[in-house]
Amino acid sequence: MSDLVATAPFVIAQQDGLQELNLLVEGMHCPSCVAIIEGALKKQPDVLSARLNLTTRRLRVTWRGDASFGDRWVNLIQSMGYRAVPFDITTQETAEQKEEKLLLRALAVAGFASGNLMLFSIPLWTSDGMEMGAATRSMFQWVQALIAMPAIAYAGLPFYRSAWKAVREFRTNMDVPISVAVILATLMSLFETSHQGQHAYFDSGVMLLFFLLIGRYLEARARGRARSAAQQLLQMMVGTATQIMPDGSHHAVTSSDIREGMRLLVAAGEKVGADGVVLTGVSDIDTSLITGESLPQEVCPGDRVFAGTINQSAPLVIEVTKAGEQSLIADIVRLMEVAEQGQARYVTLADRISGWYTPAVHVLAAITFAGWMIWGNVPWQVALLYAATVLIITCPCALGLAVPVVQVLASGFLMRRGVLLKSGSALERLYGITHVVFDKTGTLTLGKPKLVSPQSYDESALQWAASIAVHSKHPSSQAVAQVYHGALLPLAVREVPACGLEAEYEGASVRLGKRSWCHPDAPPATDTLPELWLVASGTPAVRFTFEDALRPDAQEVVKRLHAAGMKTLLLSGDRPEAVKAVAQVLDIDTAHASLTPVEKSTILDELKHQGAQVLMVGDGLNDAPSLALATVSMSPTSAIDITQNAADMVFQGESLRPVLTAWKVACFAQTLVKQNFLLSIGYNVIAIPMAVAGYVTPLVAAIAMSSSSLLVIANAMRLNWQKGKTA
Amino acid sequence: MNILVYLIPIALTLGFLGLIGFLWSLRNGQFEDLDGAAHRILHDDDPA
Numbered sequence: 001m002s003d004l005v006a007t008a009p010f011v012i013a014q015q016d017g018l019q020e021l022n023l024l025v026e027g028m029h030c031p032s033c034v035a036i037i038e039g040a041l042k043k044q045p046d047v048l049s050a051r052l053n054l055t056t057r058r059l060r061v062t063w064r065g066d067a068s069f070g071d072r073w074v075n076l077i078q079s080m081g082y083r084a085v086p087f088d089i090t091t092q093e094t095a096e097q098k099e100e101k102l103l104l105r106a107l108a109v110a111g112f113a114s115g116n117l118m119l120f121s122i123p124l125w126t127s128d129g130m131e132m133g134a135a136t137r138s139m140f141q142w143v144q145a146l147i148a149m150p151a152i153a154y155a156g157l158p159f160y161r162s163a164w165k166a167v168r169e170f171r172t173n174m175d176v177p178i179s180v181a182v183i184l185a186t187l188m189s190l191f192e193t194s195h196q197g198q199h200a201y202f203d204s205g206v207m208l209l210f211f212l213l214i215g216r217y218l219e220a221r222a223r224g225r226a227r228s229a230a231q232q233l234l235q236m237m238v239g240t241a242t243q244i245m246p247d248g249s250h251h252a253v254t255s256s257d258i259r260e261g262m263r264l265l266v267a268a269g270e271k272v273g274a275d276g277v278v279l280t281g282v283s284d285i286d287t288s289l290i291t292g293e294s295l296p297q298e299v300c301p302g303d304r305v306f307a308g309t310i311n312q313s314a315p316l317v318i319e320v321t322k323a324g325e326q327s328l329i330a331d332i333v334r335l336m337e338v339a340e341q342g343q344a345r346y347v348t349l350a351d352r353i354s355g356w357y358t359p360a361v362h363v364l365a366a367i368t369f370a371g372w373m374i375w376g377n378v379p380w381q382v383a384l385l386y387a388a389t390v391l392i393i394t395c396p397c398a399l400g401l402a403v404p405v406v407q408v409l410a411s412g413f414l415m416r417r418g419v420l421l422k423s424g425s426a427l428e429r430l431y432g433i434t435h436v437v438f439d440k441t442g443t444l445t446l447g448k449p450k451l452v453s454p455q456s457y458d459e460s461a462l463q464w465a466a467s468i469a470v471h472s473k474h475p476s477s478q479a480v481a482q483v484y485h486g487a488l489l490p491l492a493v494r495e496v497p498a499c500g501l502e503a504e505y506e507g508a509s510v511r512l513g514k515r516s517w518c519h520p521d522a523p524p525a526t527d528t529l530p531e532l533w534l535v536a537s538g539t540p541a542v543r544f545t546f547e548d549a550l551r552p553d554a555q556e557v558v559k560r561l562h563a564a565g566m567k568t569l570l571l572s573g574d575r576p577e578a579v580k581a582v583a584q585v586l587d588i589d590t591a592h593a594s595l596t597p598v599e600k601s602t603i604l605d606e607l608k609h610q611g612a613q614v615l616m617v618g619d620g621l622n623d624a625p626s627l628a629l630a631t632v633s634m635s636p637t638s639a640i641d642i643t644q645n646a647a648d649m650v651f652q653g654e655s656l657r658p659v660l661t662a663w664k665v666a667c668f669a670q671t672l673v674k675q676n677f678l679l680s681i682g683y684n685v686i687a688i689p690m691a692v693a694g695y696v697t698p699l700v701a702a703i704a705m706s707s708s709s710l711l712v713i714a715n716a717m718r719l720n721w722q723k724g725k726t727a
Numbered sequence: 728m729n730i731l732v733y734l735i736p737i738a739l740t741l742g743f744l745g746l747i748g749f750l751w752s753l754r755n756g757q758f759e760d761l762d763g764a765a766h767r768i769l770h771d772d773d774p775a
Contacts, residue, residue: 035771112745116738147739
């Protein structure tokens, strides 16, 4: 097997002659893959440790010995059917991951502090100074200050930073009132403590941060899995190819050194390194990476091949027509990067609300201060105290929880129904969609060939074909083997590359494979379906035809989408006849065939410009840019990892129903979010007059704040009772 | 009430130890792969 990837530059030499290599592993589907890969590596005599992270799909191998062993581990992993690519560990810890860790640390500190503060708050609330001496009271308050001050300084950092940034740019966001309220509450409490006053809000300040940090952390986690899809794709493409020099000698070139006009030798099983034209050789090309089509495509001299596809059966010599930056894959990467940047500009409902909430609250606090100063006849300290309580009590605690709690519950609910939600705001975007755009192969269809009317074949022909076909991993062969359930003939089968399978039986040869090899003089077929021929001496040749079956409930899902008032589109890179047939069966509004990835995303762009909110469902690499460009996107788990990364949601199984389920859950979740906003605003309508009138004490603030938060959480819980409606 | 002089520091110290423990495990990378760690216990021959 050839070295697909040179790992040497990525190996990190450690002390005592240890070597370390970090790999990105693609193609893992379940936790036992972790055990298989780690186990295989640990069995190698030189390997000291191998640890694979299931969440990030990163594998760290350390071994004793030569740095060049790295290639062996990669080959070992690839021989087990996974793809592995080295990466540079230093560039990988992103700002987002750091932010998530900071939030978790802040959450821990706030949790610790608010728990311990309660130890002192409860005695302070429940006694009115009679049972507890003034000295003890004062000591309790000082201990509270001792715990709260460092906690507020540290746990509030995420809010202060973002608020400061907003204020510096003359904007405002939810973090501004939070920061002002927390800092004011602390300063005021310090002042009150030093004057033996009543109004020490240390516990409220810390509890506020604690609740808000829960919301923030949940939000960051939902976002954490997001998208460096384009970057990952480029990493998968790093590798080497074999160049044929004009004098006939062979040379290894890295993918960045491939130029137009070079001749490359692509061995069987190897990835095509650049876009090009076949010069010599006949083979099958697996294009599933790009189109999602599982049936290999036959190529002969003159045909075009694309970088990233895999040459399956026989060596090919290609002439490079487009290298590196011009290749189809590079086009896709560029489109995706542009689309991903555009996606970041989406403004969530919570952000829109905080736009008017913040100024309103601050104006109210100012009015309270002015009002007490003018008409209240109280010293300025007291007026300021009431103004500050207004800020504390209106602090958007429930508002901050309103969205993340619903998101987390909805994503759990969808997860149990086979839909993995990858982006926090995806549900909110899904709620407003007007158009649903489908890819054909692998999305509306299963992407696997299925034998056309298996009952029409002769039993013995099926038995022969299945007995031979079980020896092959070719999708068509597997489709034949699947429909036959009887006993198989024990045959010695050999594979003839680019032709088919051949078995010896009682001295005669039986062939299952291509027309040109099995039955070259057969009359041309009336249809264009993929086919396999079975020929045995003495019996007539049998032609098996295949079709890509629709997902079983595709028709019903499309019908229901129409009933909900949505427009449907079918964008496919496939032949016009095939696309038209599917569009007719499913009654899809508009269908376009023979599209390149660029054309697909152009159509989507036009739709968006006409004001449509588009849900894109697709699975091929050619869909990835459209997925990233669409308002919101879904892809099946059968799609390659890069496409799954570009999508906001990933769904499992043979059914298309999850698309409908996700939409319904999104609608319900949006209702809950709106109710939550109303609840928290309703709470303010009651609490604000009390605060303005000066009736709020630390106890009232603590009860009001936690009860409104609990109310919002309880309302979000209703999502789990929706089983009957959306399942 | 003098007992408070001992009890308060003890309560706070214990809580603080818990916090330190959490921050240590966070720094130590124990929260990096929650999905994987949940399944790792089911693997047969994990030497750890």
